[in-house]
Amino acid sequence: MRNMVSLAAMAMVVMVSGCSVTMTPPGQNAAALMQPPVETRVETKVVPVVERRSAIRSTGYAVISVQPSDVDAQQRLLAIRASKLDAYRGLTEQVYGQYLDATTTVADMAVLSDTFRTQVEGVIYGAKVVSIAPVGEDTYETTMSLDQTVVDDLRALYLASLASNRS
Numbered sequence: 001m002r003n004m005v006s007l008a009a010m011a012m013v014v015m016v017s018g019c020s021v022t023m024t025p026p027g028q029n030a031a032a033l034m035q036p037p038v039e040t041r042v043e044t045k046v047v048p049v050v051e052r053r054s055a056i057r058s059t060g061y062a063v064i065s066v067q068p069s070d071v072d073a074q075q076r077l078l079a080i081r082a083s084k085l086d087a088y089r090g091l092t093e094q095v096y097g098q099y100l101d102a103t104t105t106v107a108d109m110a111v112l113s114d115t116f117r118t119q120v121e122g123v124i125y126g127a128k129v130v131s132i133a134p135v136g137e138d139t140y141e142t143t144m145s146l147d148q149t150v151v152d153d154l155r156a157l158y159l160a161s162l163a164s165n166r167s
Helices: 002-017 072-096 148-166
Strands: 055-063 099-107 110-119 128-135 139-147
Touching: 055 072, 055 148, 072 128, 072 139, 072 148, 139 148
Parallel strands: none
Antiparallel strands: 055 139, 099 110, 128 139
8 A cells, every 4th residue: 555655655755846837027028038048158178187198107226236146147037027017017117006104103292113015916918019128237227018998997997996895
């Protein structure tokens, strides 16, 4: 019975909401009210938080002499690998952002300690190596690029996974 009353009430609201009464204000004729309203458009420009580009780039660095090997060629290969991983980390920061945890201890109106901890986490696919080159005598530099469409896909997947975790 309660469902029938609710259904009838909703049907009445729908039927009544379709009705309207138009009254002609004093001094105007009804024909003037029948003309379509003049449409005015206001252009608004949305400024993105992050500038859109066709691709994002990241450069990673690694020192050759600190790599854990006694063989020079292996140290170079390890430095190239480390610089590539550093470039991937930079791409991940740009796509997903960076988690920052900071603690400051103050006593007697003086800073006793300041601690920062950062963390980057994410998945990167489709990155292209732009260049791998030695810089100076003891460093390798790797530059990588990630197409903007892949960045958009990665962000959409990340936001979808966040939404599903909240449910």
